[in-house]
Amino acid sequence: MLNIAVCVKQVPDTEARLSVAADKTRIEEQGISFILNPYDEHAVEEAIRLKEKQGGTVTVFCLGPARAEEAIRTALAMGADKAVHLADAAFGGGDEGTAAAALEKAIAGKSFDLVLAGRLAIDDASGQVGARLAEKLGWPHVTAVTRLAVEGREAVANREIDGGSQVVAVTLPAVITAQRGLNQPRYPKIPDIMKARRKEVAKVTPADLGLSGGEVGGAGAKGKVAGLAPAPGRSAGKVIAGEPADAARKVVGLLRDEAKVI
Amino acid sequence: MSQLADYYRIEDLLQPEERAVRDTVRKFVDREVKPIIGEAWLKGEFPRHLIPKIAELGLFGPTLPEEYGGAGLSPLAYGMAMQELERGDSGLRSFASVQSALAMYAIYRWGNEDQRRHWLPRMCAGEVIGCFGLTEPDAGSDPDMMTTKARRTGKGWVLSGVKRWITNGSLANVAVVWAKGESGKVCGFLVEKGQPGFTTTDTHTKASMRASITSDLILDGVEVAEDHVLPGVKGLGSALSCLTEARFGIAFGVVGAAMDCLQEALDYTSVRKVFGQPLAAKQLTQERLADMLARVTSAQLLAVRLGQLKAAGQMTYPQVSLAKRENVRHALEVARMSRELLGANGITTEYASIRHMCNLETVDTYEGAYEVHTLILGRDLTGIAAF
Ligand SMILES: Cc1cc2nc3c(=O)[nH]c(=O)nc-3n(C[C@H](O)[C@H](O)[C@H](O)COP(=O)(O)OP(=O)(O)OC[C@H]3O[C@@H](n4cnc5c(N)ncnc54)[C@H](O)[C@@H]3O)c2cc1C
Ligand SMILES: Cc1cc2nc3c(=O)[nH]c(=O)nc-3n(C[C@H](O)[C@H](O)[C@H](O)COP(=O)(O)OP(=O)(O)OC[C@H]3O[C@@H](n4cnc5c(N)ncnc54)[C@H](O)[C@@H]3O)c2cc1C
Numbered sequence: 001m002l003n004i005a006v007c008v009k010q011v012p013d014t015e016a017r018l019s020v021a022a023d024k025t026r027i028e029e030q031g032i033s034f035i036l037n038p039y040d041e042h043a044v045e046e047a048i049r050l051k052e053k054q055g056g057t058v059t060v061f062c063l064g065p066a067r068a069e070e071a072i073r074t075a076l077a078m079g080a081d082k083a084v085h086l087a088d089a090a091f092g093g094g095d096e097g098t099a100a101a102a103l104e105k106a107i108a109g110k111s112f113d114l115v116l117a118g119r120l121a122i123d124d125a126s127g128q129v130g131a132r133l134a135e136k137l138g139w140p141h142v143t144a145v146t147r148l149a150v151e152g153r154e155a156v157a158n159r160e161i162d163g164g165s166q167v168v169a170v171t172l173p174a175v176i177t178a179q180r181g182l183n184q185p186r187y188p189k190i191p192d193i194m195k196a197r198r199k200e201v202a203k204v205t206p207a208d209l210g211l212s213g214g215e216v217g218g219a220g221a222k223g224k225v226a227g228l229a230p231a232p233g234r235s236a237g238k239v240i241a242g243e244p245a246d247a248a249r250k251v252v253g254l255l256r257d258e259a260k261v262i
Numbered sequence: 263m264s265q266l267a268d269y270y271r272i273e274d275l276l277q278p279e280e281r282a283v284r285d286t287v288r289k290f291v292d293r294e295v296k297p298i299i300g301e302a303w304l305k306g307e308f309p310r311h312l313i314p315k316i317a318e319l320g321l322f323g324p325t326l327p328e329e330y331g332g333a334g335l336s337p338l339a340y341g342m343a344m345q346e347l348e349r350g351d352s353g354l355r356s357f358a359s360v361q362s363a364l365a366m367y368a369i370y371r372w373g374n375e376d377q378r379r380h381w382l383p384r385m386c387a388g389e390v391i392g393c394f395g396l397t398e399p400d401a402g403s404d405p406d407m408m409t410t411k412a413r414r415t416g417k418g419w420v421l422s423g424v425k426r427w428i429t430n431g432s433l434a435n436v437a438v439v440w441a442k443g444e445s446g447k448v449c450g451f452l453v454e455k456g457q458p459g460f461t462t463t464d465t466h467t468k469a470s471m472r473a474s475i476t477s478d479l480i481l482d483g484v485e486v487a488e489d490h491v492l493p494g495v496k497g498l499g500s501a502l503s504c505l506t507e508a509r510f511g512i513a514f515g516v517v518g519a520a521m522d523c524l525q526e527a528l529d530y531t532s533v534r535k536v537f538g539q540p541l542a543a544k545q546l547t548q549e550r551l552a553d554m555l556a557r558v559t560s561a562q563l564l565a566v567r568l569g570q571l572k573a574a575g576q577m578t579y580p581q582v583s584l585a586k587r588e589n590v591r592h593a594l595e596v597a598r599m600s601r602e603l604l605g606a607n608g609i610t611t612e613y614a615s616i617r618h619m620c621n622l623e624t625v626d627t628y629e630g631a632y633e634v635h636t637l638i639l640g641r642d643l644t645g646i647a648a649f
Contacts, residue, residue, distance in 0.1 A: 194333045
């Protein structure tokens with residue numbers, strides 16, 4: 001029996017055409033679609049597989065605006081049992097610290113054996129929440145995991161490192177963040193999509209978690225996004241033709257004289 | 263999730279679960295159908311291994327109530343599922359349409375409670391496959407010309423005749439067969455595979471719908487017991503009511519084929535170079551792409567509004583005719599334009615456009631050919647039947 005918490009975030013669709021909002025600190029949300037963060041999808045899948053093998057429950061935790069409920073429902077349709085949605089407006093505009101703090105309050109003391117989360121959320125790509133949450137819980141954590149085995153109170157996790165792999169063993173309870181390759185997430189079955197509509201999604205406020213308004217969201221954040229800019233467009237590359245030796249000589253010349261990098 | 267043409271944000275007209283149904287079928291098609299369908303089509307094979315997977319996904323009878331194994335899907339969610347399946351292949355969508363909107367719907371709508379409980383849950387699970395036998399060699403657009411006869415006996419009925427162009431015919435465990443009783447009234451029967459006197463032969467010469475099974479049903483004195491008669495049937499109109507359901511799904515399905523072609527043309531023309539520039543940089547190409555987008559968008563809007571009308575219980579069959587007629591032609595035009603933009607590559611099944619184009623020729627003909635829908639609309643407008 002494993003009681004598993006999965007932290008999920010709703011993010012803009014990977015293929016949405018993004019633009020920066022007028023205040024230059026946010027993405028323009030008008031006209032784009034949102035999805036369950038792909039790394040979190042791996043986390044949900046792993047949790048469900050563990051539950052299917054060993055029994056237990058899977059509870060989804062999500063901090064995000066009302067629209068994020070759609071991502072929660074996706075996780076429920078995949079097979080999670082219930083969800084807790086930190087949807088109060090006061091949670092908005094925070095940083096990794098406030099997110100981890102709020103999630104910790106929601107998760108601690110509920111006899112979870114394991115917390116799974118994505119390696120990072122593809123929107124802000126900061127990759128801190130899983131690790132910070134583990135620190136706050138005082139649990140061990142392993143990040144960017146590509147294989148996970150849980151036996152009794154021990155979890156053995158594989159991580160890919162440059163040029164090889166590392167195996168880390170931890171004692172439960174622990175926090176694991178999912179890397180691509182951990183599994184292939186299932187697509188929900190249609191009847192499960194319909195049944196997920198009836199599953200419980202508890203909406204919690206900062207007060208429910210024993211947090212004051214000043215400890216959450218923008219008010220509690222230690223940093224704030226000062227600016228957001230799209231990547232500069234790339235101009236076409238230069239193809240240098242000719243014999244390899246001549247071409248290499250030309251490239252060196254261009255790097256020195258034109259790009260001035262050597 | 264690939265972001266396919268959604269120029270007028272149809273996305274926002276859907277409920278969250280309708281989007282979820284679309285996305286899950288989209289993933290299924292991308293993972294399980296797209297990689298294999300070109301070759302299956304070329305070989306003229308229906309990809310049978312997908313049947314349990316489609317069943318598991320919940321695509322058979324998804325609009326039926328849960329007590330019969332369905333998921334109680336809304337019309338729009340069902341439509342989106344059909345769109346995504348046909349983005350894969352019209353043959354696959356046909357398979358699902360025939361199972362759900364024709365065979366299962368006929369049993370659900372015109373069968374009795376015992377028949378519903380006997381057949382529908384197993385059909386939802388994909389354990390029983392159905393087909394729908396209305397058309398005959400000499401009765402297509404005018405099904406009232408059917409010559410398949412049902413004669414009453416002491417024990418039940420005896421059926422004799424030939425049905426042609428029947429999707430899933432040889433695959434099906436149960437055939438919904440329409441035949442005329444002695445009074446000339448059309449009745450509906452359930453004929454099981456392997457019954458004495460019942461055989462099927464497949465049509466192998468198709469240049470369209472090659473990844474779909476199309477068969478003749480030969481009924482040579484087939485005895486049908488009373489519990490295999492659909493008791494609710496009130497003549498030919500009952501058979502036609504099933505067609506309305508299937509046509510509804512087609513109005514959405516063909517949008518998927520068109521979206522796939524548009525995407526393919528867009529991808530291809532942005533990398534293919536002609537006369538020193540990407541093909542997409544040519545004005546003639548852009549005109550075609552714009553035309554394709556306009557057609558896709560028009561078709562999407564017709565379909566979605568039709569779905570809203572159905573959900574509100576206000577949909578009429580001429581409205582369905584209009585959407586089926588227009589959307590198939592839009593899709594066919596889009597597929598032809600895409601095929602053309604792909605040059606010689608466009609004639610191969612390495613790309614999807616020619617397969618969609620050939621398939622859509624069938625879709626234009628079946629479930630009421632283009633002209634038949636024209637005449638349905640003409641009659642609705644003028645009050646004069648001109649068939
Ligand atoms: C691949 C495939 C699968 C099929 N699956 C099924 C199935 O599962 N079950 C089933 O019952 N049937 C099925 N059909 C049959 C299909 O419904 C018929 O082909 C269709 O109804 C047209 O009938 P027909 O082919 O006899 O053409 P016809 O009725 O002979 O029509 C030929 C042409 O004449 C036109 N026409 C007809 N009437 C008029 C008129 N009054 N004025 C002007 N033009 C007119 C038609 O539009 C058409 O273009 C399938 C067909 C195909 C190709
Ligand atoms: C079955 C088959 C047999 C063949 N046999 C032979 C053969 O025996 N010998 C041989 O040499 N070739 C042969 N071909 C090749 C054929 O001639 C070419 O396919 C044809 O010239 C088109 O070239 P492409 O396929 O590269 O398309 P592309 O040149 O890439 O054209 C793609 C599309 O872009 C359009 N286009 C091109 N230029 C422009 C422009 N400036 N503005 C707007 N639109 C443009 C084209 O009309 C087309 O629709 C054969 C092709 C096929 C399919």
